[in-house]
Amino acid sequence: MFEYLKKHPKTKWAVILVGTPVLLFLLFFGSIYFGLWGKIPTEKDLADLQQNKATQVLASNGELIGKFYIFDRQPINFDQLPSHLIDALVATEDVRFYEHDGIDNRSLLRVFFKSILLQDESSGGGSTITLQLAKNIYGRKDYGALGIVVNKMQEAIIAKRLENIYNKKEIIQLYFNTVPFSDNTYGIESASLKFFSKHTKDLSLEEAAVLVGMLKASHYFNPRIFPERSRLRRDVVLMQMAKYGYLTEDEAQQAKMLPLVLDYKNYNPNKGMAMYFREQVRKHVSEILDTLKNKDGEKYNIYRDGLVVHTTLNYDMQQLAEAAVKEHMQELQAQHEASYGNSAPWLANKQLLMETVKKTPRYQALQRDGLSEEAIIKELSKTQPTELFDYSGTETKNVSTIDSVAHYMKFLNAGLLALNPENGAVEAWVGGVDFRYFKYDHVSQSKRQVGSTFKPIVYAAALENGMEPCTYFSVREVTYENGWTPSNSSSEGDDPFVNYNLKTALSRSMNTIAVKVLMQTGIPNVIEQARKMGIESKLPAVPSIALGTAALSVDEMAEAYTSFVNSGYHSRPYYITKIEDGNGNILAEFEPEVSKSRAFSEETRKTMINFMQATVDEGTASRLRYRYGLNNDIAGKTGTTQDNKDGWFVGITPNLVCVSWVGADDQRIGFRNTAIGQGANSALPIFALLMQKMNANSEFNEITRARFAPITGELAQALDCDAQKRDNFFERLFSSRKKDQEKQQDRERPQKEKKKKGFFKKLFGGKKNN
Structure with missing residues (x-):
């Protein structure tokens, strides 16, 4: 051979001219193949592909409410891909997909001759679905001037290896789970949920064509930003399907006549529904994952590992709650700003x-x-x-x-928490008016003075410590230690010669009587009662605690109030039922936390519900009836704090406890006046609007149509007394001496008293009253 080339120099130079580039190409290809430009995954690596997957957060009915991710990817199986979606992909991106082994040589030749030599841009590309998959999985690196060549060769090697490991169905599945769509969305399931609010398996033909059309240039054909451009690209996909026999001409034309209709939902952590709730879930799940390890001994990652978090959240109630908060707060904000005017x-x-x-x-x-x-x-x-x-x-x-x-x-904020009182399951959670601008969660993070919503705890303690429901107190003011003299928020019922029973005093939220009830019951006994109802925060041992000077969170108040409708047992709010990995294996499960001992007797519980029903029917929360037209069985309590800084309302039905709070983030700013700032005006309407919306939806009949059990028998007799009674002539004559005695008794009353036997225990003895 060498002798021949020596004798024929022209042939020698021809061989050199042809052989040198071939040799250089082989050396260049070898340098890529053996990893000199970066390691290429082996078949073993490709057999165990691990892609970043979004963690899904699901409502109680399985609806997706949010995701945590670096890349928004949500894998699905091949059998969840509709045939028209697969056909659209193959017809548009790789018509000979089922014929080649990862590289379509015919397409490459076409690209070389038509696109490169003849500059025919309509000839199409030579990239196959498998080559695109390789690019989707491993991306491309910057190798300078040779970058495109190196990346293409690496992808070709990976594509060949993928075809050796996976069959065509598995490659289609991997492709759809990794391909990027518009708006930082990865994988067909995430794209389907984002753009059409439906699972991939439910995509119609035209919707599938929109998503496949997006693959050519995800931003350029983004249907949210460029709907007309996206529609035209969709029609190209449909015609491609008809061209290659996946559709008839009539089917393609009919689909082209349909408008492009999106049902866009963004699951960005800063946008969408239940944002405060999702953030609470994220923090809690992250803490849980710190205690768990996967099969490789590593901790799970909430942003990468494709976990599924099942929650208690009621999807529909959450939507109604958010709508109620926004509707009321927009109106209240206008009142708030107008009341201050230029003196804000x-x-x-x-x-x-x-x-x-x-x-x-x-x-x-x-x-x-x-x-x-x-x-x-x-x-x-x-x-x-x-x-x-x-x-x-x-x-x-x-x-x-x-x-x-x-x-x-200037902005007011709000918090709402709705619980199933039987087990503490969170049904709705609204931590503020807009998570994008106000990150602070007023359900779990914020602690504010609770105002008169603390009074039911005082009255429950009084009943448990022997006070009769028909005990009467005068509304006259009394001065306590440090010269503190509580007064009522209005002049209603301030006749010093009129005495009110407990039910009337609570329903009208009379401050003077609440403090007297507290002092007669004993501050330590009231604090003990609060502890029995699940309140763990520090409670000041002072007379003003009766008026709610303690600072508590919305979720803490909600837990305490569950005692009134759960047979005296308080239920701690819980919202995660289980966490699964991407294969459905349970990593952690959670059960409700219900107290093991009763906070009070069943008779006390029923009496307090009766008192708080009166609050709604004829007391401070009566606007639920006359303004909002609610005929449901509702018990409740309003609350307003000093200088109108905070407004509260607790609404109770037999199957729901809902706490709402309203106020300014800056506690130095209060409402201008009580008319606007009182709980009945600032916080109660949120609950009222929520109940109105739930009444209009039969899905919530179990809550809205539930009824409190009527009070009968001996308990009814114990509660049967006049709302008020007036002092007789001699009592009025000696009222000044009586007032002085009242002051002296309250000053000298010991702060720690021996617990008395409850009135109902004396009345009913050991009998169980259900």
Whole structure:
């Protein structure tokens, strides 16, 4: 051979000219194949593909309410892919998919001759579904000028190996589970849920064509942003299906006539429904996963491992609760701002505004950089385009940091928690008015003074410690230690010669009587009663505790009130039932936490429900009846704190406990007046609107049509007394002496008393009353 080439120099140079590039190509290909440009996964690696998968959060009915992910990917099996979806993919992306072994040589030749030599852009590409899969899984790296060549060769090697390991169905499944769609969405199931709010298996022909059409250029054909462009691309996919025999011409034409209709839902952690609840779940699940390890001995990752978190949340009730909060808060916010006018503290009180500005991260960062206060204020006074929250819709304005702080100081916030009292299952959770702008959760994180919603605990303690329901108290004011003299919020019933029984005093939320009931019962006994009902926060051992000066969270109050409808047993709020891995294996399960001992007797429980029904029927919560037209069996309690800083309402039905709170995030800002700030106006309407919406939906009949058991027999007799009685002539004559005695008794009453035998225990003895 060599002798021949020596004798024929032209042939020698021809061989050199042809052989050198071939040799260089082989050396170049070998350098790629053996990993000099980066390791190529082996068949063993490819047989155990591990892709980042989104963790799903499901409502109690299995509806998806949110996901946690780095890449929004949600894998499904091949049998969940409708045939028209697969046909659309093959017809559009790789018509000879079932004929080649990962690389379509005919397509490559077509690309070489038509696209490269003849510059015919309509000839199509040479990439197969398997090649695209390789790119989807491993991405592309930057190798400089040779990058596209290196990446293409790596993908070709990977594609060949994939075809050796997986059959065509498995490759289709892997492809659909990894391919990127618009809006940072990975995998067909995530895309189907995001753009059409349905599972992949339920996609119609035209919807499948929209998603497959998106693959050519996910942003350019994004149906949310460019609907017309997406529709035209959809029609191309349909015609491709007809061209290759997957549809008839008539079927394709009929599908093309249909409009493009999206049902878009974004599962971004900062958007969508139940955002505060999802964040609570995320934190809790992350803590749980820190205690668990997978088969490789590593901790699970909430963002990568495709877990499924099952929760107690009622999907439909959550939607209604969020709508109720938004509807009421938008109206209340307008009242709040109008009541202040130009004297609003976020506008007129410059000291308050600057104190808030100094707490911002931006101010503190500039301070750490060594700027003077004058320089910092000058910097923070510069305007820039800023997106601002507003109930009518977000808007971008040129404002300074100081302007932005003032803007957000004016907003009221809210919290709502609805529980199944039997087991504490969370049915609805709204932690604020908008998670994107107000991250602080007013269900679990915030502790605020609870106002008169603490009074039922005081009255329950009184009954348990021997006070009769028909005990009468005067509304006259009494001065206690440190010169504190509680008064009622209105002049109603302030006739010093009229005495009220417990039911009337509670239903009308009379402060003076609540404190007297507390003092006669004993502060330690009231605190003990609160502990029995599940309250663990610190409670001040002072007379003002009767008026709710203790700071508690919404979920803590909800737990305490479950005692009133769960036979005296309090149920701790719980919201995760189980956590599964992507294969359905249970990693953790959770059971309800219900107290093992009763907080009070059944007679006390029934009596307190009776008292709180009166609150709704004729007391401070009566607007549920006359304004909102609710005829449900409802017990409840309003609450308003000092200087109208907080408004509360607890609504109770036989099968639901719902607590709502409203106030400003900045506790230095209260409502301008009691008419707006009282719990009946600020917090009660949230519950009222929720109940109205639930009444209109038969799904909630078990809650809305439930009835409290009527009180009969000896208990009914014990409660049968006049709401009030007036002092006789001699009592009025000596009222001054009586008042002085009342003051002295309350001053001298010991703070720690021996627990008395409950009135109902004396009345009914050891009898069990159901």
